[in-house]
Amino acid sequence: MFGRLRAWSGRHPRITDALWLTPFLLVSLLNVWTVGVVDLVAWGAAKLGVWGFAGLSLLLFVPLFWLRERPVVVxxxxxxTSFVQWLAGVPTLFFNVSVLVAMYGVASRRPLRWAVGAGLVVELGLFLVFGRVPQGLDLRAFATASAFAIAIWTAGIYANTRRRYLEGLEERAERAERERDQQARLAAAAERARIARELHDVVAHNVSVIIVQADGAGYAIDSDPEQARRAMQAVSATGRRALAEMRRMVGVLRADGVQEEYAPQPSLSQLDGLVAQVRESGLPVELRVSGVSRELPEGEQLTVYRIVQEALTNTLKHGGPDSRATVEMEYGVRELLLRVTDDGRGAATPEREGGHGLVGMRERVALFGGSVEARPVPGGGFQVVARLPIGDAGTGRAA
Structure with missing residues (x-):
């Protein structure tokens, strides 16, 4: 119950302040009524005037609404205000208890040095008030008021200590939760890496079986058609098992709690659209294709698209104004040469730690046995050069 009340007060601080200040205001008004409105206004008007007396009451009460945000200022x-009241000779009102309320606010929300300062100021004020009686300092009244003030000051210190202690517990709990989640993510990543290695072994084994069975069927198709038929049935069954196993393991690798959006992956046919999109973003881009174009596997097409996309994005981010870019694709007999060059100031931009663009390019190209180089261009600009094996050269990929 108290936890819910504390949470509610944290969400509605203004309403909470109004609720606990309302009894203080009512008691103060009751004090005014007890003294007598006519007599109180009479001596208040004699000292400060009616409006001065009303202004004094407001200055002693209204600032408490900002005690939560700015306790020292309040x-x-x-x-x-109380000191000016003492200088003017205006008798003490119940509204002057707001000094103790403000002192509690400082002690409960500010470091100890501010709390000690506020306590000393209150003690000085009490000394001034009880030292102005006709017979001199009223020690009994001063001691009683000081004890009351010290009790309030101590309660503020305790509230400050308890709040800081609870905040420390919450911070440690949040840190422990973050560390637990991080450990869980690391464990999941390690498990997925193990599954990926298993996937490699499973696929390699099944593909080897398929190749052996297919070769056997090829040799036996003329001499023993029945054996060839059984071999092809084994190829079909093994292929289905390999595909099912791969789908299951890839599904585990993608199980990161985020809904996957399945959409066709980009290919070389969408490269013109990518270049046009970059042009619309403000970067002039020229696309050049040379050589005899070849039909590339979908994986290599996606790799080329992503490299161009990453290189042009880096030019947009780091090339600066008035920069231009050129994308060149050169089809060779056994190799596709991809070159993305710009004339911006990206070469002068310091490399940032934690960037994954070039790393991702290298990983994609290394999958097909290719290479990537990223370097500044003499005279200004930056260049990304990728080489991808195609045709028969592309079959010897890294396992």
């Missing part, structure tokens, strides 16, 4: 305003 305490300074109320203390200064």
């Amino acid at each position: 305490f300074a305003v109320i203390s200064l």
